[in-house]
Amino acid sequence: MRQTVRAVVPFIIALSVLVAPLWSATAADPPIKALMGDNFQHVQVMLYQLMTSNYERLPGDVSAIHDHGQELTTNPPADLSGAAQRTFVAYAYQLENAATNMQVLLSELLTHDSQQVEAGKLNIDYLRVSVARQFGEVITTCVLCHNQFRRKVIQ
Ligand code: HEC
Numbered sequence: 251m252r253q254t255v256r257a258v259v260p261f262i263i264a265l266s267v268l269v270a271p272l273w274s275a276t277a278a279d280p281p282i283k284a285l286m287g288d289n290f291q292h293v294q295v296m297l298y299q300l301m302t303s304n305y306e307r308l309p310g311d312v313s314a315i316h317d318h319g320q321e322l323t324t325n326p327p328a329d330l331s332g333a334a335q336r337t338f339v340a341y342a343y344q345l346e347n348a349a350t351n352m353q354v355l356l357s358e359l360l361t362h363d364s365q366q367v368e369a370g371k372l373n374i375d376y377l378r379v380s381v382a383r384q385f386g387e388v389i390t391t392c393v394l395c396h397n398q399f400r401r402k403v404i405q
Pocket residue numbers: 272273274280282283284286287289290293315322338339341342345388389391392393395396399400404
C-alpha cells in the first residue's frame with residue numbers, strides 16, 4: 251500500500267503540472283477560465299495533503315476555493331440571466347459554504363493535533379473523516395454546477 255502511494259504521488263504531481271497548462275487562460279478567455287484552472291490545481295493539492303496527512307498544509311488551498319466560490323457568487327458569467335443565473339449563484343454559494351465548513355473542521359482538527367496530550371487519549375479520527383467528507387462535498391459541488399453549466403467536453 252505504502253509503495254503504491256509512493257508511486258502514485260509523483261504521478262499526481264506530474265499530472266497537475268502537465269494538465270494545468272491545458273487550462274491556462276489566454277487574454278481572450280473569460281476570467282472564469284483562469285479561476286477554474288486554479289480550482290482544479292487546488293483540489294488536487296488538497297487530495298494529496300489529505301492522503302499524506304499533512305493537515306496543517308491544507309488551509310491555504312481551502313481558503314482559495316472559498317474565495318473562488320465567493321467570487322463566482324458576485325461575478326456570474328455575463329451571458330446568464332434569470333433562473334439560470336440564480337441557479338449558478340446558488341451553486342457558487344454551495345461551493346463557498348462547503349469550503350467554509352472544511353475550514354472550520356480543519357481549525358478544530360489542527361487545534362486538537364497541536365495539544366500535547368498522549369496520542370491514545372485524543373480520539374480525533376472522527377475529525378479527519380469529517381474533513382475528508384467535506385472535501386467530498388467540495389468536489390460534489392464542482393460536479394453539480396458543471397452538470398448544468400459545463401457540459402461540453404473539455405478540448
Ligand atoms: C457555480 C458553478 C461552478 C462551480 C461550483 C465550479 N465550476 Fe468549474 N466551471 C464552471 C463553468 C461555467 C465553466 C466553463 C468556463 C468557460 O469555459 O468559460 C467551468 C470550467 C471548469 C474547468 C475547465 C476550464 C477551461 O479552461 O475549460 C475546470 C478545470 C473546472 N471548471 C474545475 C472546477 C473545480 C475543480 C471546481 C470545484 C472546486 C469547479 N470547477 C466548480 C462552473 C463551475
